[in-house]
Amino acid sequence: MPEGPSIVILRELTEDFVGKRVLQVGGNTRTIEPFRMKGLAVRRVASWGKHFLVQFDGFVLRVHFMLFGKYAIDEDLPDRVPRLQLRFARGRRLNLYACSVRYLEGDIDGLYDFSTDVMSDAWNPRAALRALRAQPDTLACDALLEQDVFSGVGNIIKNEVLFRIRVHPESRVGALPPTKLRELVEQAREYSFDFYHWKKAYVLRKHYQVHTKTECPRDGTRLSYAKALGRKKRRAFWCPECQRLYR
Known part of the structure; x- marks a missing residue:
């Protein structure tokens, strides 16, 4: 299970996506409606403990990598189907594998005690x-x-x-x-x-x-x-x- 420091590293690696608009979404998740994020700009990325957080206007995507979760930026892991994929301009993408994803209504600072x-x-x-x-x-x-x-x-x-x-x-x-x-x-x-x-x-x-x-x-x-x-x-x-x- 990724621990807090690993999620901080992920947050740092994804800061380039802040301000960028999600052009396409994909993955095999059945717990959220991924198309809610399509066309929206990423407002902020954050980490709280073992949670990776992506802020959109009015709601947050919360990612927990559980025991075996992984991520890949601008590449696809071989023989793996992402739980969630966010695609941006110029072919950039964020792939999230074997993780738990859900939406939280509101803003990060109002939802988490840092x-x-x-x-x-x-x-x-x-x-x-x-x-x-x-x-x-x-x-x-x-x-x-x-x-x-x-x-x-x-x-x-x-x-x-x-x-x-x-x-x-x-x-x-x-x-x-x-x-x-x-x-x-x-x-x-x-x-x-x-x-x-x-x-x-x-x-x-x-x-x-x-x-x-x-x-x-x-x-x-x-x-x-x-x-x-x-x-x-x-x-x-x-x-x-x-x-x-x-x-």
Whole structure:
């Protein structure tokens, strides 16, 4: 599933379409009427967490890439039919594959709270701390995946942040010392920007410390693995030696 930094990159790549008119639409979507966009100009593109947003006059196209979604700009993926295709002048096009698409009525700023987006200039870490303190029994691995607290944080970021701050994923939020709680909030944003820069440089996987790995890079301990950890039942990788369990 694309995480927040990947959607920010998509937003940057599609900013050239702002002000351009949609000449043709296509794709196999059955959840929206794609021809509503035909002839309309793109007013804005934005990202909020894992949502890619395209603003038209009076409504927004919301795209969520789910587990296996992809996109292609000015090219077609071989042997794939797009869920939605937007065609512009001079043969330019945006193809969206294996994703969820829907319309939202209104404007982006009225629909989304950007203070929860870890990569937004409006990100509010104090609000994130308050939200965490209000759920003391939540496991750290679940807390980082709460999109109304850490919009854009996905499973890779979760695993790597907990390794960075040396916290076991099954630690309870209410048991974390204040310094660790602040580190969790700070690193949710800092690692997201690291992820963004590494992905743009095509070196993201080289920087994984525990995600999909078998040995701790700090102490050589064999990493623990769970296929479906916590309430959200997501894959987890951690070091049983250097990531402390706070109960």
